[in-house]
Amino acid sequence: RPMVPAEPRGDSAISKMRLSLQAQTADKQEAVLAAFDTLEQGEQRLLSEEMARTGISGQRFYRGPEFGETVVGPAFLVYYSPAFLRNLSPLDALPALRILAEVYRRARQLWPLRPSVDAHHSVTIRIDQLKELKLAQIMEAFAEGESWLLVRQNDQEGVVERHRLDDMAKVIQDGKNAVVLKVWRADRAEGRESGSKEGRKHKGGRNKSRKVGFLNPSKSKSDGGTSFKSRSDGASSSASMKSGGVYSSSLSDGGSEAGASRTGSLKLLSPCLEA
Template sequence: MASCFGTRPLSGWEKALRPPVTRARAAKAEGKVRPVSAVCRSKRLCTLPLLQASRNLEVMERYLKYRWTDHVPSLKEPPEGPHAIAAMRLLCMAQANGRTVVDAFNLELPQEDKEVLSVEMSRTGCAGQSFSPTLVPKEILSKPAGPAFVIYYGPAFLQALGSDSAVLRLRILAEIYRCSRELWPESAAAVATSVHVRIDTVKGLKVAEILDVSKGELWLVTKHNESEAFVERASHRKLNKFVRNGQKFQILDLGFLRESHKQ
C-alpha cells in the first residue's frame, strides 16, 4: 500500500489501499485537518490530509485504527501487540473480505506464517521511523533493517477471495514474503529502501488454479533487478536458462496447498 501523504509514498506498503471515506469522514478521522485530494498509486482518488513527511507514519497508524473501529460489523477496539499492524493492514487490503481475512490471520494461520507477515508488514522503508512499539514485533525496533517489500496487487489477491480459504491465501502471501527475503537478505544499510514484488500472475487466480500448474512447472519469485521481482511460472527449461544466465530466483514452496486438497 502506498501512502498518499506528503511528497513521496511510504515504502513497504501495498499500493492499492482504497479507503471508502468521504471528505467529512476523512477530516474527522484525522483530527479535523483540512483534507486535500491526492491520487493514489492505485489510480483511485482518496481524500487524505496533506501533512509533512515526518508525520506520515503517525497519520497512517491513526488511519488504520480508524478503519478498524469504523468496520461494520464492529471489531471492537483496535488490536495491540506484535501482530497488530499486520492485522489492521490486512483488514484494509481485503476490503469486503476484511473480517474473514483477519479472523483467519488471528485464529487459523500457522504461527510461522503469522510471524513472517507481522514482521514484513511492519517494516516501513523509512530510516528512523516506525509504528508504535506496542503494535509491532520487537525485532522491528531492536534491529531495524530493510529493504521493505511492496507487494503489488497484494490487496487484489485478498479481495479475490471468493470461496477460497482465507488461510491458504495468507499462507501464499507469507511464502511470497519469505522468498523475497531470501533474495534480499535483511540489512541495516537497506532500512530506508524498498523492493517491489509484482504478483500480477496470481492476483486473480483461485487457489486450485495456482496449484494446477502444468506438469513440471513451478512458481517462482524471480529477481529482475535490484528493486523489483516478479512471481511467475517456470518450466524446467526456463529454470535451467535462469541458472545458466545467473538469474536469481526462489521457488515458492506451496506443498501446503497440495496437502489441503488431499484432505
C-alpha cells in the same frame, strides 16, 4: 448498530489492519482475520514482522513488533496483494495468506536484511500472474510440470513468474537470481478444510455495510528455499509509527488500506476503485 472495535494490539496489529483493509468487504475481512488466527505461529510471525517493516533504519510502527535497537530493511511492497487477497476470499482466505507468507519468505531470501542505503529502503514484489487466479489454477502448475518462481529483476524489483521445470536452467544461464515458491503447501488438507469452512460461514455477508471486529488481536507469533542464479491497484495503510517522536506513515500495496491513530478506534474506510 455494532460498536466499532478497539484497535488490534500486539505484534500482529499492523498486519491485521493492513490485511483487513486490503480485503475491503465485510465478508472477506472476517474470513481473512479468522484465517490469520488459524495460521501456524511461524507464518503469523512472518507476516506480522514483514508487513510492519518500513525499511528505514531506526523507524518502526508504534503498534508494530519490536525489532531491537537496529531496525533494518528493505521493506517489501507486494504489488497486487489486495487484488489477490480479494480474489481468493472468503472461500480460500487461509491458503491466500499462506501464499502471501511464502512470497514474503522467499523475497527475504533474495533480499536479506541490511541497513538502509540512501533511498533504497523498499523492494517491489509484483504478483501480477497470481492476482486473478483461483487456488486450483495456482496449484495446477505443479501437475503440468511447471513451478512458481520469485525472480529478482534488479535491486528494487522482483516478479512472481510461472516457469516450466525444464526452463530453470535457462533462468540460471540468464544470470537471474530466483527462488521456488513452495505454494503447494498452502493447500494442505487441514488448512483447505478450515479455509472452506470460513468461506461458507461468511458467504452471506458480501457487500454489507457494517463494522468488523478483530479476532484475538494480541495473538502473534522461514525456512530454506531452493535458489537459482532474476501500478495500479493503489493501497495505503497508515498507522501509528515511532521515529524520533513522530507517529505517522503510509505504505502502499496496490489496493485500499488504512490504519488508525495510536489512541483511536479502527474505522474501516470505503473501498477505493482499482486502476
